[in-house]
Structures are given as C-alpha cells and as structure tokens.
Amino acid sequence: MQLTRHTDYALRVLMYLALEPERVATISDIATAYDISRNHLVKVVHELGGHGFIKTFRGKGGGMQLARDAGSIVVGDVVRRMEGNLEIVNCTGPRCAILPGCLLKGVLYEARDAFLATLDTYTLQDLLHQRQQRLSGLLQVK
Amino acid sequence: MQLTRHTDYALRVLMYLALEPERVATISDIATAYDISRNHLVKVVHELGGHGFIKTFRGKGGGMQLARDAGSIVVGDVVRRMEGNLEIVNCTGPRCAILPGCLLKGVLYEARDAFLATLDTYTLQDLLHQRQQRLSGLLQVK
Numbered sequence: 001m002q003l004t005r006h007t008d009y010a011l012r013v014l015m016y017l018a019l020e021p022e023r024v025a026t027i028s029d030i031a032t033a034y035d036i037s038r039n040h041l042v043k044v045v046h047e048l049g050g051h052g053f054i055k056t057f058r059g060k061g062g063g064m065q066l067a068r069d070a071g072s073i074v075v076g077d078v079v080r081r082m083e084g085n086l087e088i089v090n091c092t093g094p095r096c097a098i099l100p101g102c103l104l105k106g107v108l109y110e111a112r113d114a115f116l117a118t119l120d121t122y123t124l125q126d127l128l129h130q131r132q133q134r135l136s137g138l139l140q141v142k
Numbered sequence: 143m144q145l146t147r148h149t150d151y152a153l154r155v156l157m158y159l160a161l162e163p164e165r166v167a168t169i170s171d172i173a174t175a176y177d178i179s180r181n182h183l184v185k186v187v188h189e190l191g192g193h194g195f196i197k198t199f200r201g202k203g204g205g206m207q208l209a210r211d212a213g214s215i216v217v218g219d220v221v222r223r224m225e226g227n228l229e230i231v232n233c234t235g236p237r238c239a240i241l242p243g244c245l246l247k248g249v250l251y252e253a254r255d256a257f258l259a260t261l262d263t264y265t266l267q268d269l270l271h272q273r274q275q276r277l278s279g280l281l282q283v284k
Contacts, residue, residue, distance in 0.1 A: 001145055001225050001254070008231045011246055012238070034239050075249060083143050089150045096154070097176050103269045104153055107217060111260035112143070118253035127245045 007082040009036065009044045014053060014078065018070040018124050024063040044082075051081045070128065076120035088112050149224040151178065151186045156195060156220065160212040160266050166205040186224075193223045212270065218262035230254050 016030050027045055031038040045064060048054045055067040066073070080086065088108040091099050099105075158172050169187055173180040187206060190196045197209040208215070222228065230250040233241050241247075 001143070001149075001221075001228060001230065001257075003143055003231055003250075005232075007143075011231075012240075015240070015246065035236060075246075079143075086143060088143065089145055089153075090147075094177060098154075098157070104157065104217075107261065107264050107269065108145075111257045114260045115143075115253045115257040118256045119249065122249050127249065 003079065004083060005040065006044060006047075006084075007079055009034075009041060010048055010053075010078060010082040011075070012036075013041065013044060013048060014066070014070075014073060014124050015127055017054060017064065017066045018073075018128055021066050021070065024057060024061065024065055026063040029063075047082065053078065066124075069125075071123050071125035073124040074120055075122045075124065075127070076116045076118075078124075079119055080116060086112060145221065146225060147182065148186060148189075148226075149221055151176075151183060152190055152195075152220060152224040153217070154178075155183065155186060155190060156208070156212075156215065156266050157269055159196060159206065159208045160215075160270055163208050163212065166199060166203065166207055168205040171205070189224065195220065208266075211267075213265050213267040215266040216262055217264045217266065217269070218258045218260075220266075221261055222258060228254060228258075 012034055013030055016033060017025055027038055027041050031041050045054065045056065049056050049064070049067075052067055053073060054064045056062070056064045088111070089105070091102070091105060096102065154176055155172055158175060159167060169180055169183050173183050187196065187198065191198050191206070191209075194209055195215060196206045198204070198206045230253070231247070233244070233247060238244065
C-alpha cells in the first residue's frame with residue numbers, strides 16, 4: 001500500500017520549490033538535493049506543469065517555480081492528479097469472478113476516500129510551517 | 143496506490159470461505175472459482191492460517207475453513223496483517239534528504255490511519271450481507 005514513486009517525487013519537488021518560492025530552481029538542483037534520478041524527475045516536472053502546479057522557463061536561467069501560492073496547493077489534489085490509478089485493488093485484470101456482487105470494492109473505495117479527504121485538509125504550506133505553528137501554539141498555552 | 147495482490151487474494155479467500163462456513167474448501171476450489179494462480183494462493187492461505195483467520199486440515203478430505211465467525215473478522219485487521227508494508231512512501235531506500243524535518247510523512251500516516259479506520263468498521267460478514275441489510279432497511283423506510 002504505497003503511493004507511486006512518481007507521486008512521492010512530485011510532492012518532494014513541490015516542497016522544494018515552496019521553500020524558496022521566488023527562486024527559479026532546476027531539475028538538477030532538485031535531483032542533487034534529494035539524491036534521486038534526474039530522468040525520473042523530468043517526467044514528474046513535466047506532469048506537474050501540465051496540472052498547473054508549477055510553471056517552467058526554458059533556456060539559460062530557466063527552471064521552475066510554483067505556479068501559485070503554496071497555501072492554495074492542496075496535498076490531496078496533488079496525489080489525485082499524480083497517482084493516476086486510484087483503484088485500491090485490481091478487479092478487472094483478470095476480471096474477478098465476484099465483481100457484479102462484490103461489496104468489498106465499495107468498502108475499499110470508501111477507505112480510499114477517507115485517505116484522500118485527510119490529505120485534502122493539508123496544503124503545501126502546511127507541510128512547511130505546521131510544526132512551527134504547532135510549537136507556537138504549545139508555547140502560548142504554557 | 144494499491145493493496146498488494148497478496149492482500150487482495152487474502153480477502154477473496156476469506157469471502158469465499160465465509161459464504162459456506164461449514165464446508166471444507168480446497169485451494170483448487172478457490173483458484174478455480176476466481177481463476178487465479180494456485181501457487182500464489184498457497185502462500186496466502188499459509189499466512190491466513192498463521193494469523194488465525196482460517197484453520198487448515200491436511201490429508202484426504204483436507205482443506206480449510208474460517209477459524210472464527212465471519213462477524214468477528216475485521217477487514218482492517220486482515221489488511222494490516224497481510225499487507226506487510228504499511229509505509230505510504232519509501233523515505234529510507236534511498237534515505238530522503240529531508241527525513242528529519244519532514245512533515246509530509248506524518249500527514250500521509252494520518253491519511254493511512256483514516257483508510258484503515260474505515261476498514262475497521264466492516265467485518266467479513268458485512269461484505270456478504272450488508273447489501274441485503276441495506277435493501278431491507280430501505281424497504282422498511284418506504
């Protein structure tokens with residue numbers, strides 16, 4: 001039960017860009033920072049651009065930035081768009097004999113929706129500052 | 143974002159056995175019914191036995207039955223035990239550079255827990271009869 005590496009890397013790219021939103025970062029910057037495959041990042045970045053999460057600039061001095069404020073990028077949206085296949089089990093390849101009367105599928109989809117609904121309560125900004133906010137909150141209480 | 147085939151097949155085996163709890167079913171029965179690999183089912187059945195979900199009988203007339211009432215087998219328990227790896231992303235192979243300060247991991251675990259909590263509200267029995275119960279409920283309302 002894992003997200004694809006594609007989605008994992010997409011979230012890492014967005015977190016990297018969100019740390020310094022004004023800076024134009026390159027794929028090499030991000031590949032080096034995380035020590036991950038540049039080739040795989042090329043596809044991830046292309047798709048993140050296609051979904052409007054980032055904007056890319058070609059040529060010398062080119063690279064990428066977040067396309068919008070980190071507080072408006074919802075983690076659940078990123079996972080839904082990047083993950084591609086949101087089917088929890090494969091009922092059709094080969095086709096499962098009980099498919100027409102199966103209640104398990106609906107239960108698994110309900111669980112998946114609870115998973116995504118949790119991710120919908122967090123933005124990219126929350127991934128950066130939430131700990132700071134929590135600590136601030138704790139110190140005020142005390 | 144899929145459960146492993148191992149977990150998928152485990153749930154199918156349990157649903158099969160729950161339909162006729164008195165009958166001793168064989169791996170061949172189940173492999174034929176679902177048109178899936180007998181070899182893979184051998185491992186699944188072995189593990190289901192180890193976790194106490196089913197009891198197995200050797201020799202002529204051997205096979206398997208549910209070890210307990212379908213109403214006491216919780217879907218979330220089956221998924222937790224069969225799935226093995228419940229990490230939503232792989233932060234350590236290779237080790238992610240931001241691991242010590244990463245807030246994403248906690249968010250993903252919270253979402254995974256919401257997924258499992260949903261599955262904890264269903265038993266194997268619910269997968270068989272819930273539709274019937276729902277229909278009965280609907281007809282009484284009308």
